[in-house]
Amino acid sequence: MNWTTVVMDDYRVPSASSLSFLAEVRVPLGILSLLLVAHSFSTLRIWNRLHSLARMLERFAPGLVLLVVCFSAGAVAVPMLAPSIPFGSRWLRAPSGLEAIGAVLASSVVPVVFVGASFLIADVLLFRLIDHMSDDPASREKFVDRLKITTLWIFGTYFACCLVFAYNAMLDTSPTVTHRSAAVGVTSRSLRAGIASYEVWWLNFRSWTRPGQAEFIIAHGDRDGYVARAVWDGMPLLLHVRAGSLGMPWVEAARIDQTELLERLVREIPTAAAPRKALITGYMTEARWSDARRHVLEYQALYPTDQRFVEAVLRSFPIGSTRHGDRLR
Amino acid sequence: MDHDSISPDHVFVLLTTVVDPMTGPVWNGRLIVALVIMISYLWGYSRLVDIDERFFVPSPGGLRALTLYLTGDYAAAGSAYLNLSGSRAVSAARVPSNQRDVLVDALVDSAIRQAREGATGQSVRTMHRVLWLDPPFRGSATTLYKVVTAAGSLMKVPTHQRSSALLAATCAYLQQRDPNHGCPARSYAQEAIAKGELVPESYVTLSISLSDAGNFVESRAAVGKALAIDARHPTALVWAATQARRQNDVVAEHRYLWAAWTATSHDPDVGETLQRLLTTLGDQHGLNKLAREHKAE
Numbered sequence: 001m002n003w004t005t006v007v008m009d010d011y012r013v014p015s016a017s018s019l020s021f022l023a024e025v026r027v028p029l030g031i032l033s034l035l036l037v038a039h040s041f042s043t044l045r046i047w048n049r050l051h052s053l054a055r056m057l058e059r060f061a062p063g064l065v066l067l068v069v070c071f072s073a074g075a076v077a078v079p080m081l082a083p084s085i086p087f088g089s090r091w092l093r094a095p096s097g098l099e100a101i102g103a104v105l106a107s108s109v110v111p112v113v114f115v116g117a118s119f120l121i122a123d124v125l126l127f128r129l130i131d132h133m134s135d136d137p138a139s140r141e142k143f144v145d146r147l148k149i150t151t152l153w154i155f156g157t158y159f160a161c162c163l164v165f166a167y168n169a170m171l172d173t174s175p176t177v178t179h180r181s182a183a184v185g186v187t188s189r190s191l192r193a194g195i196a197s198y199e200v201w202w203l204n205f206r207s208w209t210r211p212g213q214a215e216f217i218i219a220h221g222d223r224d225g226y227v228a229r230a231v232w233d234g235m236p237l238l239l240h241v242r243a244g245s246l247g248m249p250w251v252e253a254a255r256i257d258q259t260e261l262l263e264r265l266v267r268e269i270p271t272a273a274a275p276r277k278a279l280i281t282g283y284m285t286e287a288r289w290s291d292a293r294r295h296v297l298e299y300q301a302l303y304p305t306d307q308r309f310v311e312a313v314l315r316s317f318p319i320g321s322t323r324h325g326d327r328l329r
Numbered sequence: 330m331d332h333d334s335i336s337p338d339h340v341f342v343l344l345t346t347v348v349d350p351m352t353g354p355v356w357n358g359r360l361i362v363a364l365v366i367m368i369s370y371l372w373g374y375s376r377l378v379d380i381d382e383r384f385f386v387p388s389p390g391g392l393r394a395l396t397l398y399l400t401g402d403y404a405a406a407g408s409a410y411l412n413l414s415g416s417r418a419v420s421a422a423r424v425p426s427n428q429r430d431v432l433v434d435a436l437v438d439s440a441i442r443q444a445r446e447g448a449t450g451q452s453v454r455t456m457h458r459v460l461w462l463d464p465p466f467r468g469s470a471t472t473l474y475k476v477v478t479a480a481g482s483l484m485k486v487p488t489h490q491r492s493s494a495l496l497a498a499t500c501a502y503l504q505q506r507d508p509n510h511g512c513p514a515r516s517y518a519q520e521a522i523a524k525g526e527l528v529p530e531s532y533v534t535l536s537i538s539l540s541d542a543g544n545f546v547e548s549r550a551a552v553g554k555a556l557a558i559d560a561r562h563p564t565a566l567v568w569a570a571t572q573a574r575r576q577n578d579v580v581a582e583h584r585y586l587w588a589a590w591t592a593t594s595h596d597p598d599v600g601e602t603l604q605r606l607l608t609t610l611g612d613q614h615g616l617n618k619l620a621r622e623h624k625a626e
Contacts, residue, residue: 064363115371118364118367122364124360125357125361125364128357185545186545186546226577230577231545232581233546233549235578265579268580268584269615271615272607272611272612273610274612302614
């Protein structure tokens with residue numbers, strides 16, 4: 001998680017297609033970043049002084065490879081074989097013995113080291129390939145320079161887009177406008193490579209600007225108040241949208257429309273007391289007195305013995321919002 | 330040579346120079362071998378990291394059984410694991426079981442028995458009762474090994490002769506315990522649907538498998554297809570209600586549970602779930618209706 005991720009996830013500009021590219025591009029950019037780090041490491045000046053060490057490391061690569069093979073088999077085999085060690089050979093199972101080795105191998109230390117080493121080797125091989133592509137050092141240098149400039153442009157464009165989003169939202173002083181919509185579903189994109197995994201959930205909803213079409217934003221559990229996997233087709237949503245200082249509307253939050261949800265529940269299950277009470281309370285909070293009164297009367301007809309609730313609700317109605325005679329009809 | 334344009338021949342020669350350790354610089358070859366092995370290791374690590382710990386029986390026999398399982402020989406793996414299940418190694422790895430684990434064991438046992446007796450449809454429906462249980466539940470190690478064996482035996486039968494619906498259900502069970510690379514339950518469910526074998530049940534298996542993978546919209550669409558074939562299908566209705574509950578879709582849950590209550594001829598488990606929902610909703614009229622119907626039996 002870096003600041004660009006925060007910008008993308010927090011200042012969500014709804015889109016039908018184009019903006020999704022910016023979030024999806026994180027994975028190749030992440031790989032490119034790791035290659036750049038590996039390149040910085042492999043071209044450190046210290047390697048000029050430690051040239052013989054570097055050569056030796058490379059010379060003993062077969063030995064290291066053999067070690068890698070032992071690691072890969074040992075991570076699974078050692079913990080399984082440890083219990084079958086004869087009782088007399090306890091020293092093999094001691095803290096420095098097989099079990100300890102197995103514990104280290106089975107932990108995530110080895111994969112982390114391997115991921116780093118893989119990127120380093122990939123970088124070295126890539127630049128050796130470039131070296132082979134030209135006999136002329138000048139043209140080789142030119143090629144490397146072009147590669148660096150291209151990489152800088154890619155990163156620059158991405159960060160510029162993030163800055164635009166951040167500027168559009170952070171400096172936005174416009175009021176929040178609430179639009180009614182409904183979820184169409186969620187789309188999950190995930191990638192797993194070794195120990196590294198990446199997952200992003202997109203929330204698809206009916207567009208409030210283009211009827212009949214869907215738009216999507218990155219799902220943000222903390223902001224929206226629900227996890228993406230709980231979304232179902234037709235789930236009522238309230239989209240809190242702000243205009244954006246650069247004129248790009250962005251979604252502050254896509255919350256569940258609780259009132260609509262309760263209305264549906266009461267329509268489907270009229271005898272359910274709990275959602276109707278919650279709906280009445282919701283209407284009163286929104287000062288929708290006539291709706292609240294209608295439901296109180298319906299509730300009273302269904303549950304005539306629960307006078308306490310009816311009385312308590314009607315007492316909280318402001319004077320003039322209802323006729324007193326309606327209460328106990 | 331024109332350095333600004335690189336011909337395909339030139340690239341080929343250079344690539345073989347770098348990639349082929351026999352003709353190219355020895356050091357590059359060694360680095361490539363190291364890289365390939367590390368990538369293989371990382372692949373292997375990701376293959377094993379999410380697997381149920383009961384697949385790792387700490388003994389040489391356990392290592393053999395795991396190897397057989399990973400290579401896809403489920404029948405041999407299941408037998409190897411079952412041979413170990415009485416051993417000290419499995420007992421040492423055993424976690425105390427709770428009431429739900431006992432239920433899982435009983436249900437899987439009866440599903441396997443029903444399959445042996447030829448009641449394939451009933452066996453699939455019994456497996457569904459295990460598959461839609463909410464975690465945490467595990468069942469015993471022996472039960473897991475029995476399912477591995479059952480799946481392996483079904484896999485060995487030629488496609489046109491085997492019960493793909495049952496294979497899909499057993500695979501869905503294994504997939505819950507080896508989520509990333511387990512038995513391909515979805516493929517077998519689709520195979521069963523294509524063969525016209527227990528189609529609504531196979532759609533339910535497909536739906537459960539999709540739900541386990543986090544594809545909830547597709548999962549609900551799959552159970553919708555089962556209900557389109559038979560709107561009163563008991564298993565499909567119960568799973569649709571479970572799915573709706575997991576997504577907090579109370580209206581759908583309520584609708585499906587009432588339908589399931591009728592379709593299952595007043596199954597006590599469905600009745601209990603419906604009673605719980607009606608209590609949460611404060612629906613006294615619904616509770617009275619449920620009690621009347623229960624009493625009328």
